[in-house]
Amino acid sequence: MLKYDLVVIGGGPAGMAAALKARECGVQKIIILERAATLGGILEQCIHTGFGLHYFGEELSGPEYAYRFIEELKKTDIEVKVDTMVTDILPDNVIVATNNTDGVMQIQATAIILAMGCRERPRGALDMPGSRAAGVMTAGTAQKYVNIDGYMPGKKIVILGSGDIGLIMARRMTLEGAKVEMVCELMPYSGGLTRNIVQCLDDMGIPLKLSCTVVKTHGLERLEGVTIANVDENRRPIPGTEQYVECDTLLLSVGLIPENELTRMAGIVIDPITSGAIVDEYRQTSRPGIFACGNVLQVHDLVDYVTQESQIAGEGAAKYILSGGKNNEYAENTIRVKAESGVRYVVPQNINRSTDKDVKIYFRVADVYKDTSVVVTCGDEVIYKRKKRKLAPGEMENVAIKLDDIAKLSENEITVKLEV
Amino acid sequence: MIKEMVCVSCPIGCMLTVELNDNNEVISVKGNTCKRGEQYAVDECTNPVRMLTSTVRVNGGVLPVVPVKTAKPIPKGKMFDCMEVINNTVVDAPIRMGDVLITNICDTGVDIVATNED
Numbered sequence: 411m412l413k414y415d416l417v418v419i420g421g422g423p424a425g426m427a428a429a430l431k432a433r434e435c436g437v438q439k440i441i442i443l444e445r446a447a448t449l450g451g452i453l454e455q456c457i458h459t460g461f462g463l464h465y466f467g468e469e470l471s472g473p474e475y476a477y478r479f480i481e482e483l484k485k486t487d488i489e490v491k492v493d494t495m496v497t498d499i500l501p502d503n504v505i506v507a508t509n510n511t512d513g514v515m516q517i518q519a520t521a522i523i524l525a526m527g528c529r530e531r532p533r534g535a536l537d538m539p540g541s542r543a544a545g546v547m548t549a550g551t552a553q554k555y556v557n558i559d560g561y562m563p564g565k566k567i568v569i570l571g572s573g574d575i576g577l578i579m580a581r582r583m584t585l586e587g588a589k590v591e592m593v594c595e596l597m598p599y600s601g602g603l604t605r606n607i608v609q610c611l612d613d614m615g616i617p618l619k620l621s622c623t624v625v626k627t628h629g630l631e632r633l634e635g636v637t638i639a640n641v642d643e644n645r646r647p648i649p650g651t652e653q654y655v656e657c658d659t660l661l662l663s664v665g666l667i668p669e670n671e672l673t674r675m676a677g678i679v680i681d682p683i684t685s686g687a688i689v690d691e692y693r694q695t696s697r698p699g700i701f702a703c704g705n706v707l708q709v710h711d712l713v714d715y716v717t718q719e720s721q722i723a724g725e726g727a728a729k730y731i732l733s734g735g736k737n738n739e740y741a742e743n744t745i746r747v748k749a750e751s752g753v754r755y756v757v758p759q760n761i762n763r764s765t766d767k768d769v770k771i772y773f774r775v776a777d778v779y780k781d782t783s784v785v786v787t788c789g790d791e792v793i794y795k796r797k798k799r800k801l802a803p804g805e806m807e808n809v810a811i812k813l814d815d816i817a818k819l820s821e822n823e824i825t826v827k828l829e830v
Numbered sequence: 831m832i833k834e835m836v837c838v839s840c841p842i843g844c845m846l847t848v849e850l851n852d853n854n855e856v857i858s859v860k861g862n863t864c865k866r867g868e869q870y871a872v873d874e875c876t877n878p879v880r881m882l883t884s885t886v887r888v889n890g891g892v893l894p895v896v897p898v899k900t901a902k903p904i905p906k907g908k909m910f911d912c913m914e915v916i917n918n919t920v921v922d923a924p925i926r927m928g929d930v931l932i933t934n935i936c937d938t939g940v941d942i943v944a945t946n947e948d
C-alpha cells in the first residue's frame with residue numbers, strides 16, 4: 411500500500427494552500443489527488459477579476475490566482491495526481507482512489523485534508539414545474555461552456571437567483587452578444603455583492619426583479635420561455651402576477667452545496683446548517699487526523715478566505731502529523747461555539763481550551779441588519795463586542811477571540827449573537 | 831443635475847447623491863460616510879473605468895480559448911468596442927501567462943493580456 415504523511419483530496423485553491431502550508435510547517439511526504447485534468451478547481455473558469463484583493467493586495471482573475479499556487483507547488487516535491495478520483499475513506503485513514511494509469515489504489519495517510527469544494531444547487535433541488543427542455547442549466551455550467559469550452563449556450567437569457575455567479579454570468583453573456591432579459595430573485599434583497607449588482611447588472615442595463623421567481627418553464631425540446639411571478643412575504647407566488655418571458659436559456663444561480671459525499675461515507679459529523687463537517691479551531695473534523703477546508707467546509711464567496719482557512723487546516727494537519735498522530739483530547743476540554751439571534755452559523759464549532767493561538771470565528775448572519783453589534787458571550791460575561799454599520803447574509807464576517815480570553819472562559823460554551 | 835449611485839468601494843454600500851453642473855463637474859457628494867465614497871462618486875461621474883475580461887480563440891492549444899483581461903481598467907463606454915476586437919482575434923498556441931495578445935486595444939493605450947496558459 412502507498413504511504414503518505416498527508417493526503418489532500420481536491421486540488422483547488424483550498425487543497426493547494428493547505429498542502430503548501432503543511433510543507434512549510436515541516437511535513438515530508440504530501441500528495442494532492444485531483445479529479446480534474448488540471449489543478450485550480452473552480453477558479454479555472456472564473457475568468458473575471460476580483461480575486462486576491464485581501465491575500466495578494468492585487469485584483470487577479472481566477473486562473474491567475476490559481477497559477478500563483480500552482481507555481482509555488484512546482485517548486486516543492488509535493489506530489490500531484492490529476493485525473494484521479496477519491497472514492498472512499500476507510501477506517502484508519504486509508505484512502506481509496508482511482509485513475510486510468512494506476513487503476514484502484516489504496517493509500518495509507520497519517521492525516522487527510524478534505525478540500526473537495528462545492529457544487530451548485532441543480533434544478534432538481536427547486537420545485538419548478540415544466541418539461542425537461544434543453545436550455546436550463548446552472549450558471550456555473552454556463553460559465554464553463556463560455557469560458558473553457560468557448561461556446562455560447564444561448565441567446566435570450568433569464569437568470570433565476572442573484573448569487574454572484576449568476577450576476578457575473580449576466581455580464582459575461584451580455585458582453586458576448588446575448589440578451590439577458592432579467593435576473594429574478596426570490597428574496598427581497600440580492601445575495602450577491604453590491605459591486606456585482608452595479609458592475610454586472612446596472613452597467614449592462616439588466617433589470618433585477620426582487621421578490622420574484624420562475625413558476626413554470628415552457629418548450630418541449632428547447633426552452634421557449636418561462637413564466638415568472640411575484641412572491642409574497644412567505645415566498646409563495648402571488649396569483650395574478652404571472653408574466654410570460656420569452657427566452658431560450660434559463661440559468662440557475664440558487665446557491666452552492668458543499669460536496670460532502672466522501673465526508674459522510676467516512677462517518678464524519680456534519681453541521682446541518684453549513685452542510686460541512688463540524689470542526690475545531692484547526693479545522694479537524696470529528697475523525698482524528700481528518701481535516702476540512704474551503705468550500706467543502708462552508709461556502710465561501712471570497713477565495714482569499716478559502717486560502718486563509720486552508721492554511722489553518724494545513725498547519726493543524728502538520729501539528730497532528732509531527733506530534734505522531736496524537737489525538738487531541740477534546741471531549742471535556744472542548745468549548746462549544748453556538749450561533750444565536752441573527753447569527754446563522756459559526757465555523758469553527760469547537761475550540762480546544764488549550765489551543766495555542768487567538769481564534770477567529772467565522773459566521774454568517776440570517777438577514778440584512780443595520781446598526782447592530784456583534785457580541786460574544788460566555789454565560790453572563792461579554793467577551794467581545796463590536797458595532798457594525800451593516801451586516802448581510804452575502805458577506806462572511808469574523809470575530810477574533812484572544813488566546814488569554816479562551817483560557818479564562820468560565821464555561822465550556824460561548825455564544826455569538828447580534829444585539830440591536 | 832442630481833445623480834444617485836451606490837458606493838461599491840466597501841461592503842457597506844452607502845447611497846450617494848451627487849450634484850453635477852452643466853459641464854458634468856461634481857459640485858457636491860452627499861451620503862458617503864468616508865473619503866473613498868467621495869472619490870468613487872467623482873470617478874464614476876467624470877471617468878468611469880472597468881476591467882474587461884473575456885476569452886480569445888486559440889489555434890492548436892489544449893483548450894479552444896484562453897482567458898484574457900485588460901492590463902488596466904478601460905473607459906466603461908468602450909467595453910463593447912473592445913469585445914468586438916477580442917472576438918475577431920485568433921492566436922496560435924502556445925500561450926503563456928501574461929502574454930500580450932492585442933496591443934493598444936481601441937486606442938485606449940491598454941493591452942489585452944493572457945490570464946492563463948494554453
Ligand SMILES: Cc1cc2nc3c(=O)[nH]c(=O)nc-3n(C[C@H](O)[C@H](O)[C@H](O)COP(=O)(O)OP(=O)(O)OC[C@H]3O[C@@H](n4cnc5c(N)ncnc54)[C@H](O)[C@@H]3O)c2cc1C
Nearest residue numbers: 420422423424445451452496526527550704705711712713
Ligand atoms: C461556479 C462557481 C463560481 C464561483 N465564482 C467565484 C468568484 O467569482 N469569486 C470567488 O471569490 N469565488 C467564487 N466561487 C467560490 C469558489 O468556489 C471559491 O472561491 C474557491 O474556488 C473554493 O475553493 P475550493 O478549493 O474549496 O473548491 P474548488 O475550487 O471547487 O476545488 C475543489 C476541487 O476538488 C476536486 N474534487 C472534488 N471531489 C473530488 C474527489 N472525490 N476526488 C478528487 N478530487 C475531487 C474538484 O475537482 C476541484 O478541483 C465560485 C464557485 C463556483 C462553484
Ligand code: SF4
Nearest residue numbers: 837840843844864867
Ligand atoms: S462611502 Fe465609504 S463607507 Fe460608504 S460604501 Fe463607500 S467606502 Fe464604504
